Amino acid sequence: MDNFAVAERFVAARYPGADVAIVAGSTARRERTPTSDIDLLLLGDGLFDAEDQTSEASTHEFEGEIFEVFAYTPAGFDEWADRGVAQHRPVTVHMLVEGTAIRDDGRLAALRRRWQTVLDRGPALSAQESAFRRYVITDVLDDLRDAADPLEQHIEAFILFERIAELMLLREGRWIATGKWLPRRLRNLSNERAELLSTPLLDRDYATFAARVEDELDRAGGRVQSGFVR
Numbered sequence: 001m002d003n004f005a006v007a008e009r010f011v012a013a014r015y016p017g018a019d020v021a022i023v024a025g026s027t028a029r030r031e032r033t034p035t036s037d038i039d040l041l042l043l044g045d046g047l048f049d050a051e052d053q054t055s056e057a058s059t060h061e062f063e064g065e066i067f068e069v070f071a072y073t074p075a076g077f078d079e080w081a082d083r084g085v086a087q088h089r090p091v092t093v094h095m096l097v098e099g100t101a102i103r104d105d106g107r108l109a110a111l112r113r114r115w116q117t118v119l120d121r122g123p124a125l126s127a128q129e130s131a132f133r134r135y136v137i138t139d140v141l142d143d144l145r146d147a148a149d150p151l152e153q154h155i156e157a158f159i160l161f162e163r164i165a166e167l168m169l170l171r172e173g174r175w176i177a178t179g180k181w182l183p184r185r186l187r188n189l190s191n192e193r194a195e196l197l198s199t200p201l202l203d204r205d206y207a208t209f210a211a212r213v214e215d216e217l218d219r220a221g222g223r224v225q226s227g228f229v230r
Contacts, residue, residue, distance in 0.1 A: 003027050003065070007038055008102050010062045015071065017046035020108050024099035025068075037066040041095040043111075047071050055080060070095065081115065088123040088166075088176045122173035130171070135224040137163050137217055145210055153206050161201055164213050167220050168193065 004023060011021045025039035026032045037059075048056065054076030060067045070092060072080060077092065084090035093115045101108055140163060144156040165186045166176045177185050186194040193216070200208035217223060 003032070003038060004100065004102055006063050006065055007040060007067070010038075010060070010065075010067055011040070011042070011103060014060060014062070015042050015044075015047060015069070017044050018042040018071070018103060019044040019046075019105040020101065020111075021103035022095060022099035022101050022108075024095035028098070028100040037068050039095065039099075040067050040069045041092065041099060042069060042071040043074060043077055043107075044071075045073055047073065085118060085123075088125075088170060089178070090119065090175060093119060094175075119175070123170055123175055125170040130167075130221060131224050131228060132230055133163065133167050133170075134217060134221060135228050135230065137167065137213070138223045138225050141210060141213055141217070144206060147206075154204070157201055157204075157206055157209055160209075160213055161197060164197070164216050168216055171220055 004027075007021070007023050007027075011018050015021070020041075020043040022028075022041040023038060024041055026036045027038045048054075048071075054073045056069070056071045058069050058071070060069060072092075077096075081090060081093050081096075084092055097112050097116050097119060137160065140156055140160045144153060144160055147153045147156055162182060165182050169176050169185055169189055172189055174185060174189055176182065183194065183198065186197075196212050197209065197216070200206070200212060
């Protein structure tokens, strides 16, 4: 099946007011799995019936495919993109810059140049945010070391992996992510450091995992606890 052709028919049928349509995710990368949906970013001034509506995230079935749609007016896109940048996770910006266009009214090239500059600049981690993140990691790290219940250990360890991975990425000026993209981005940063964390985690060797997290915490500036004001 030509997924791009299906996407074009979907846009024409469901969102005819789209000025820009971009297929993103695994479909754009040609890495689809049997359960992959089609991520679709839409931009346009005439997308919505309500005059005050600027954005919509919705799920649709069309010709046997599931579409995850992220639709914005130009102002709505800027608002959500800026919010993602502030949270260090600009998902819609990555979709805009890295996806495959199936509709373009001529504005896409300029948009991509603008937002590529933002992606290239990377996230800014302030001293206060760094301290707060290290404070949270210190707390969860101590909870993991104190935990005796296997389920509690399991949960604390995976929370800790997420928190320390985010800090590692941000300190190197890399964007963070959720789900499967977090370990992928961590491996892109340093496969060796990712393996040092992931191997004991997957083996449920929580003592070694905690020690590796402590190493990364030290690299980031060390534990934060007594006297921290948030």
